[in-house]
Amino acid sequence: MNTRSQVTTWEPSDAAIAERYGLRAEEILRFDLNTSPWPSPALPEALAGPFDPPLNEYPDSYYADLTDAAAAYTGVEPDEVVVGAGADEVIDLVAKAFLPAGSAAIVPIPTYSMYGVFTTHRAARIVPVARLSAEHGFGLDVPAMIAALPEVSVVWLCNPNNPTGAADATDDVRAILAAAGELPKPPLVVVDEAYHEFSRTSVVGWRQEFPNLLTIRTMSKAFALAGIRVGYGAAHRSVIEKLERVRPPGSISTVSSHIATAALRSPDYAAANVEALTIEREWLATELAARGWHSTPSICNFLLVRIGDNAAAEAAAEALLRSGIVPRTFGPANPLRGHLRITVRSRPENERLLTAVERLSA
Ligand code: PMP
Numbered sequence: 550m551n552t553r554s555q556v557t558t559w560e561p562s563d564a565a566i567a568e569r570y571g572l573r574a575e576e577i578l579r580f581d582l583n584t585s586p587w588p589s590p591a592l593p594e595a596l597a598g599p600f601d602p603p604l605n606e607y608p609d610s611y612y613a614d615l616t617d618a619a620a621a622y623t624g625v626e627p628d629e630v631v632v633g634a635g636a637d638e639v640i641d642l643v644a645k646a647f648l649p650a651g652s653a654a655i656v657p658i659p660t661y662s663m664y665g666v667f668t669t670h671r672a673a674r675i676v677p678v679a680r681l682s683a684e685h686g687f688g689l690d691v692p693a694m695i696a697a698l699p700e701v702s703v704v705w706l707c708n709p710n711n712p713t714g715a716a717d718a719t720d721d722v723r724a725i726l727a728a729a730g731e732l733p734k735p736p737l738v739v740v741d742e743a744y745h746e747f748s749r750t751s752v753v754g755w756r757q758e759f760p761n762l763l764t765i766r767t768m769s770k771a772f773a774l775a776g777i778r779v780g781y782g783a784a785h786r787s788v789i790e791k792l793e794r795v796r797p798p799g800s801i802s803t804v805s806s807h808i809a810t811a812a813l814r815s816p817d818y819a820a821a822n823v824e825a826l827t828i829e830r831e832w833l834a835t836e837l838a839a840r841g842w843h844s845t846p847s848i849c850n851f852l853l854v855r856i857g858d859n860a861a862a863e864a865a866a867e868a869l870l871r872s873g874i875v876p877r878t879f880g881p882a883n884p885l886r887g888h889l890r891i892t893v894r895s896r897p898e899n900e901r902l903l904t905a906v907e908r909l910s911a
Contacts, residue, residue: 572873578898580869581877583711583851585773585826586895590818592774595808608806610798615806618813619781623753623766629783631792634800636743636767636780641667643763643782645795647703647737648673654703657689659712659885661741664705676701679884680713683845683855687713689721695728698736704729707741709748712877712890714847716748726752726759735761737788743780744849746771746823753783760785763792768809770850771819779809826850830893833902837891840906844891851892859886865909872905 561569563577602609612632620627633639640663648654650672656664658677665675676697681688687710694704704725709716722740729735740752742764753764763784769775779801782792801809812818834844834852844852856862859881866878866889877890893899 566870566875567873570871570873576873577875578873578894578901579875580892580894580902581875581890582775583770583849583890583892584775585770585822585850586898587773587822587825589773589808589812591808591812591815595811596804598807600803600807602803604803606803608799608801608803612801612806614810615779615801615813616781618810619766620783622813622816623751623764623781623783625753625756625783628786629756629789630781631784631789631796632779632781632801632806633796634780634805635769635778636741636765637663638778638800639765639780639782639792640664640739640741641670642792642795643703643737643739644668644671644673646791649702652702653700654705655694655697655701655736656705657694657707657710659687659710659879659883660705660707661711661743664707664739664741668703668705673702680710683713686715687845688715689717689725691721691724694725698725698729699732701736704736704738705741706739707743708750708752709744709849711743711849712851712853712879712885712888713845714849714851714853715845716750716848719750719752722752723755726755726762729761730759737761737763739763739765741765743767743770746819747827747849756783756785760787763788768812771823772809772812772816773818773822774808774812777805777808779805823850826893829896829899832896833891833893833899836899836903837906840903841910842906851890853885854889854891855887856889857887862887862889865889868909869902869905872901872908874902874905 563574567574620630644667648671653674654668655676678693765782767780842854844854879885
């Protein structure tokens with residue numbers, strides 16, 4: 550496989566990592582992407598088709614079946630939903646529709662990196678607002694965020710937050726929405742609920758009270774369908790209309806939309822997956838702690854582990870990589886520079902991680 554042409558913008562492929570560490574691609578285990586270790590049971594039947602429209606034709610540009618299924622699952626009306634090729638495309642649609650060049654967006658730090666990426670793609674400015682310390686559960690600095698609201702067009706919130714794994718206080722999110730709503734030109738407040746199925750809480754029910762609120766969801770986490778690239782957003786119709794104006798007509802394949810529709814109509818698997826991964830997360834956190842790797846409390850399918858300073862975290866990551874284990878690192882400028890983020894995987898895979906951690910501290 551050609552790995553030489555890969556640019557460094559995104560996570561390297563299994564093949565590129567294997568080549569670098571003299572391993573086989575099959576030996577690489579991704580603990581850096583927060584995906585599910587088990588495939589969705591919706592897949593075999595959904596992949597068998599038949600597809601409507603058939604695959605020699607373009608997809609339905611309005612993705613009516615997928616939109617209906619997402620609306621029913623989320624408890625909103627179909628015209629309160631926008632679909633995208635992953636939650637990432639919905640984030641991109643927000644940047645396209647709400648962040649003209651020269652505008653600004655609040656990004657609480659640390660958080661999911663793509664808010665900053667898509668904001669800068671549009672030549673908009675990031676207004677970073679530091680989250681509180683680990684001792685304060687990485688909570689939102691509400692007064693600082695409210696102070697910054699008048700200068701921005703978008704507020705990016707992630708709840709529960711990736712990469713800290715903690716939920717924001719409902720009152721904090723509400724206070725920010727209320728303050729934004731009082732401004733002459735209320736900014737759009739995005740609440741990315743990619744890990745909603747793990748937290749079992751949502752602000753989607755607030756969309757009438759706060760017409761400047763957009764909730765984002767994904768099929769990539771609890772639904773175990775990261776490879777099909779489907780996500781969606783739910784909001785007051787006025788927000789959806791603006792996003793629909795910049796949405797490309799065919800970014801989700803017919804196959805992907807068919808699989809996502811089937812999965813959303815049978816969400817029991819996502820719930821069971823969450824249950825299994827929650828048990829596994831607590832087990833893994835305990836086992837890691839027994840080996841001196843302490844994580845902050847997480848309600849998601851990943852753990853944030855405090856290693857030491859940035860050099861120590863990088864050295865630990867390098868040692869894991871030599872065993873084919875890929876953790877998520879944070880650059881030296883990130884407040885989490887001394888941490889690794891580790892996805893909760895299956896028991897045998899987690900055991901491989903633990904063996905590698907033991908080897909490293911031996
Ligand atoms: N939002 C958050 C908070 C995420 O962690 C991720 C994936 N890591 C995404 C969005 C992107 O999801 P998708 O795969 O649907 O593009």
